[in-house]
Amino acid sequence: DLPRTFPTHPWLDTPEGQATLRRVLVGYSFRDSEVGYCQGLNYVAALLLLVMQTEEDAFWMLAVLLENVLVNDCYTDNLSGCHVEQRVFKDLLAKKCPRIAAHLEAIGFDVSLVATEWFLCLFSKCLPSETTMRVWDVLFNEGAKVLFQVALAIFKMKEEELLTAHQIGDAINILQAASHHLYDPDELLTVCFDKIGSLTTNTITKQRKKQEPTVMAELDQRLRRLNSVKQYDEQ
Structure with a gap:
């Protein structure tokens, strides 16, 4: 993943930049063996390296993000925390943007097709870097609920276009283009906090607890199927 992490950046596209990024990611994998390394962390760590003075500072900021700001289990092997966040986001979209949610469901569009990357990379891969930094300022200050507000805002800002989409691919293109061009x-x-409205941490926590049993049951069922296939192949 190292060569694919912001490959046009003049420092990250050098042996020195990639070696520094590798050290931060490997260092954290030793700190938290349950997380280890997960795709998405490379973009988060890379952006931290670009704004922090030293790689040690970037390492500790990464630790704060994963251990104190974000929900548990987002980056573990089964991504259970991320699956929970996607279900919570889908519910929030239905409440905050019901027209969009109903239309996307009608065309068979699953919000996780775009939102999984948003949440795992903390928008660093899709938003312009200056916009991402502003989002992260609020993220560190107010917690993981901000990720939901930003995601909802992107959908809200493209509501009229999304309502005209009749194919899953069209909806994906609209959202990707929107996020890539959010230079302001x-x-x-403003859309996050004025048009979407406030989201409390308690609200998000309750929604997570509601979704966790379903997610864990689905992951357990998926694991049993994989084990069954593995046993069949061995026979």
């Missing part, structure tokens, strides 16, 4: 962080954050 003030506009995005």
